[in-house]
Amino acid sequence: MKKETFSISEFAKSTGVSVRTLHYYDEKNILKPKRDENTGHRIYEKEDMIQLHKIMTMKFLGMSLDNIKDYMQPDTFDLSFIDTLRLQESKLIKDREQIDIALEAIQRTVHLLENEKEVDQAVLISLLASMQHEKKQEELSKGIIKDEVMKKMFPQTAKEKMIVEQGLLTFYKQVREHCGKPADHPEVKQMLDSFYHLILGIFDMDSIEELGEIFSLDLEDKANEERLEAYLKEIERLIPTPITEEEEAWLEQITTDYLSPLWDEEEGED
Amino acid sequence: MKKETFSISEFAKSTGVSVRTLHYYDEKNILKPKRDENTGHRIYEKEDMIQLHKIMTMKFLGMSLDNIKDYMQPDTFDLSFIDTLRLQESKLIKDREQIDIALEAIQRTVHLLENEKEVDQAVLISLLASMQHEKKQEELSKGIIKDEVMKKMFPQTAKEKMIVEQGLLTFYKQVREHCGKPADHPEVKQMLDSFYHLILGIFDMDSIEELGEIFSLDLEDKANEERLEAYLKEIERLIPTPITEEEEAWLEQITTDYLSPLWDEEEGED
DNA sequence: CTTGCGCCTGACGTAACGTGAGGTGGTATG
DNA sequence: CATACCACCTCACGTTACGTCAGGCGCAAG
Known part of the structure; x- marks a missing residue:
């Protein structure tokens, strides 16, 4: 022995x-x-x-x-052990999902940083927050926004997402840079041009009108209005805007200026 | 405001x-x-x-x-942030790999338990340990066992693995049940029959001989002998055997009895 | 006699909070 | 006016699965 x-x-x-x-x-x-x-x-x-x-x-x-x-x-595992294993399984699956989401966010962020070298923190945080809550955002939007528009709002492939993110990132960067300049400044015009190009690359005109209607002033129904308000509040809570109040005001100013010719055209049509 | x-x-x-x-x-x-x-x-x-x-x-x-x-x-993220993200990425990937391994082990275990209702702990632990160290086991075996035999030893799909595990599990169960009975007892014979059926379902005769040779007494080379010994010790450390010493002795006895007709045949051939 | 080894116990540190305990200041109520 | 009730404060221990000293014991070699 x-x-x-x-x-x-x-x-x-x-x-x-x-x-x-x-x-x-x-x-x-x-x-x-x-x-x-x-x-x-x-x-x-x-x-x-x-x-x-x-x-x-x-x-x-x-x-x-x-x-x-x-x-x-005890010397044998019985059925309750199966339950324990099942519990563990679902826990591990959840953990893995979280990791997957974080991994994708990291990869997209690295991609952005590689192209830009130096990125404003606020912008990056906003994008990351958006990635972080992508799923929740989509769920929240489900009751509010029509399915067809939804499909366009939430790009499915990582590539599409990265293109949108890249575009938003340069847009925010330019906003920060040009804030205060008049609407007819060439750089400002160029900025808005490429922004709407980006937007139109995602949505078609119908979808944009659809979105516009959702936010239009008079809502048919009180219940809907409350739902919309709660929705916006929740989104705001989850995803901080990377734009200061000053920049927001400026943006509103120049976009109305930029779009006014289009409005005139439409009024002519009406 | x-x-x-x-x-x-x-x-x-x-x-x-x-x-x-x-x-x-x-x-x-x-x-x-x-x-x-x-x-x-x-x-x-x-x-x-x-x-x-x-x-x-x-x-x-x-x-x-x-x-x-x-x-x-600082107000901007710079290149060092990319490095941090990359570090995070590799850490998360490692975590996910661990989770994947555990998940597969759980699923295979649940499968076994569902079919058997009550399983001996030692057996189950041995199987789980084997799953746990599957990768390491394969690596350890690389220098010792020929590639062709390796391929047969380590089944690739989850299905194959589960078949082998199911077979081993019933085998161990029968060992525990029949231990002590003589080699010519019908149940013992049936047990060994299905065991070798399982083995032959994985390996062909050449592979088995190959494996037999590795463990044959006189090894050409001292270095090889030491490597083999270290290998076996490491496997033993990682994966406990679910068989008691008594059962092991009994198994040795009945297998030699069971195989003796085959040996006689081979001797005739030689 | 001292040094060193292997063992012991006890106790503090870790990460990111949760959960009280006990105290303070301000307001609403009986 | 006294009291109850908030919302806030600080202090401090509990959590998980150990790592890392610190101090002390018995035993063997130099």
């Missing part, structure tokens, strides 16, 4: 866990080896190895030590 | 974080709002909102608060 017992350091080495961890498991009544009555030293045996393997295995499945303790007594 | 400032509870409600978290961020110098000099109450402003959004965004990317603090001062 071989040597049947291990000192704590031998046991630690042969199982790959630290001495401290073994102390801890002892302290927490998860793995309590025999003791040498004289010295008080821990004496680990083969059975303890098996127990430790159990513990490591359950840990690997992502369970907490408290949870593990409950499954250490 | 609207109300510009918030009390801590207002701020908490409108941003969705807890009061305690705001206290904590204040304490850790991550977000320090102004104070009412009389009452000592915290006064949050719009800027603080932006800051908090930054914090939440970085947290969403998986960064620690310590790490976040470093990125809170």
Whole structure:
């Protein structure tokens, strides 16, 4: 018969866990080896190895030590263990989803930063917040915005998203740069041109009108109005605007100037 | 102008974080709002909102608060931020890999448990340990076992794995049940029949001989012998056997009895 | 006799808060 | 006017799964 017992350091080495961890498991009544009555030293045996393997295995499945303790007594796993596993499974799936979302956001952000070298924090945070709450945003929008418009608002592929983000980013950058200049300044015009080019690349005119109607002043129905207000508030809470009040006012000014010829045309049509 | 400032509870409600978290961020110098000099109450402003959004965004990317603090001062993100993101990315990818491995193990285990209702712990732990260290096991085996045999030893699809596991599980169960019975007992014969059927379903005869040779007594080369020994020790450390010494001895006995007719045949051939 | 080794226990540190406990100032009510 | 009730404050311990000292014990070698 071989040597049947291990000192704590031998046991630690042969199982790959630290001495401290073994102390801890002892302290927490998860793995309590025999003791040498004289010295008080821990004496680990083969059975303890098996127990430790159990513990490591359950840990690997992502369970907490408290949870593990409950499954250490009986000699067979039963149906309740399946439930525990199922619970773990759904938890892990959730975790993985979060990681996936974060990973995509990181990759898109790295892409933006690589092209721009230096990006305004507010803009980047706004974009990241938007990525972060993409799913929620889409859900929130479901009751408010028509499905066809929705499809255009939320681009599906990472590429489309990155194009939009790149466009928004340069737009915000230009806003910050040109704020205060008159509407007929060539750079301002160019800025608005490419912005509307971006927008029209996503939506068609019908969708834009649709969106415009949603925000038009008189709403048919009080309930709808409240829903819309709650929706806007929630979006605002989730996603900060990267635009200062000053810039917002300026933007409103120049866009009305920019669009006024179009309005005149439409009035002629009416 | 609207109300510009918030009390801590207002701020908490409108941003969705807890009061305690705001206290904590204040304490850790991550977000320090102004104070009412009389009452000592915290006064949050719009800027603080932006800051908090930054914090939440970085947290969403998986960064620690310590790490976040470093990125809170300057007004632009620069290239070093890309590096941080890349670091985060690789960390998240690693995390996800771990989750994937655990998830597959869980799903395979649930599958086994569903078919068997009650499974011996030792067996299950052994299988789970095997899943847990699948990758390492494969790597360890690379230098020892020929590539062609490797391919057969490590089934690629989840289905194949589950078939093997199911087979092993019933085998171990029968071992436990029949241990001690003579080799010519019909149930024992049937057990060994289905075991070798399982094995032959994975390997062909050449591969089995190959494996047999590896473990044959005289090894050409001392270095190889040591490598093999280290390999076996590491596997043993990682994956506990679900078989007791008694069962092992019994198995050795009955397998030699079972295989003896085959050996006689081969001897005739030689 | 001292040094060193392996073991022991006890206790503090970690991250990001949750959860009280106990105190203060201001307002609404009996 | 006293009291109850808020909302806020600070202090401080609990959480998870250990890592990392610190101080002390018995035993063996130099």
